[in-house]
Amino acid sequence: MKRTLFRTRIKFCGMTRAGDVRLAGELGVDAVGFVFAAGSPRRVEPEEARAMRSALAPLVNAVAVFRDNHGESVREVVRQVRPSLLQFHGDEEDGFCRSFGVPYIKAVPMRGSGALDVIGLRLAYPAATGFLFDSHGGGAEPGSGATFDWTLIPPGFDVPFFVAGGLTPDNVYAAALATLPWGVDAASGIESAPGIKDGDRMRRFVQEVRRADCHEIPEERADD
Numbered sequence: 313m314k315r316t317l318f319r320t321r322i323k324f325c326g327m328t329r330a331g332d333v334r335l336a337g338e339l340g341v342d343a344v345g346f347v348f349a350a351g352s353p354r355r356v357e358p359e360e361a362r363a364m365r366s367a368l369a370p371l372v373n374a375v376a377v378f379r380d381n382h383g384e385s386v387r388e389v390v391r392q393v394r395p396s397l398l399q400f401h402g403d404e405e406d407g408f409c410r411s412f413g414v415p416y417i418k419a420v421p422m423r424g425s426g427a428l429d430v431i432g433l434r435l436a437y438p439a440a441t442g443f444l445f446d447s448h449g450g451g452a453e454p455g456s457g458a459t460f461d462w463t464l465i466p467p468g469f470d471v472p473f474f475v476a477g478g479l480t481p482d483n484v485y486a487a488a489l490a491t492l493p494w495g496v497d498a499a500s501g502i503e504s505a506p507g508i509k510d511g512d513r514m515r516r517f518v519q520e521v522r523r524a525d526c527h528e529i530p531e532e533r534a535d536d
């Protein structure tokens with residue numbers, strides 16, 4: 313993907329307060345995520361997410377995040393929250409992910425699974441509009457703030473992908489330059505406590521991504 317004048321997309325995930333949603337929009341974030349996965353400290357009810365959605369600035373996307381939720385629970389979220397993108401973090405298959413009539417991205421566990429089978433991934437999820445490489449797997453939970461070895465992402469991956477897992481204002485610059493992703497996603501790294509976003513960390517995170525966007529990429533990597 314050509315990198316000239318590239319703007320790395322930013323998603324802030326695990327919103328629980330309308331004020332955080334509002335600030336994310338003011339900072340120029342592309343999307344906010346609402347987590348509906350059981351067991352997450354950031355889990356919200358569809359009604360809560362619907363209420364927070366009204367704090368979204370124009371052109372900021374709402375992403376609904378699931379992990380092995382029942383179809384009926386996904387349908388209820390789609391009905392109430394009207395997300396523009398679904399994010400599946402569990403063992404969901406393509407047929408399930410695509411059945412809600414909303415574009416989706418599939419989270420890929422990057423821990424404990426060895427080398428990434430790029431072709432297998434594309435074949436398994438032909439309808440995915442993108443992938444999200446995260447540090448869950450091998451016993452690690454999503455949203456726990458752990459990082460993974462960014463060199464496991466193969467150069468030249470030709471579908472939009474997000475990098476997630478333990479991204480903070482202090483490491484997102486390095487992550488963006490190491491992986492040249494379509495977007496970056498953070499939950500715990502921009503919080504003062506689970507589900508409680510920290511305004512200063514959010515602001516610094518965005519600044520660091522924009523600093524990476526200004527970095528000149530060597531020509532041999534720019535066409536990746």
Ligand SMILES: O=C(O)c1ccccc1N[C@@H]1O[C@H](COP(=O)(O)O)[C@@H](O)[C@H]1O
Nearest residue numbers: 325349352454455457476477478499500
């Ligand atoms: O954030 C959660 O609690 C969560 C729970 C279940 C599935 C996904 C979840 N969030 C996603 O986890 C990654 C990484 O989060 P972190 O930055 O390491 O805290 C991110 O993609 C969130 O969208």
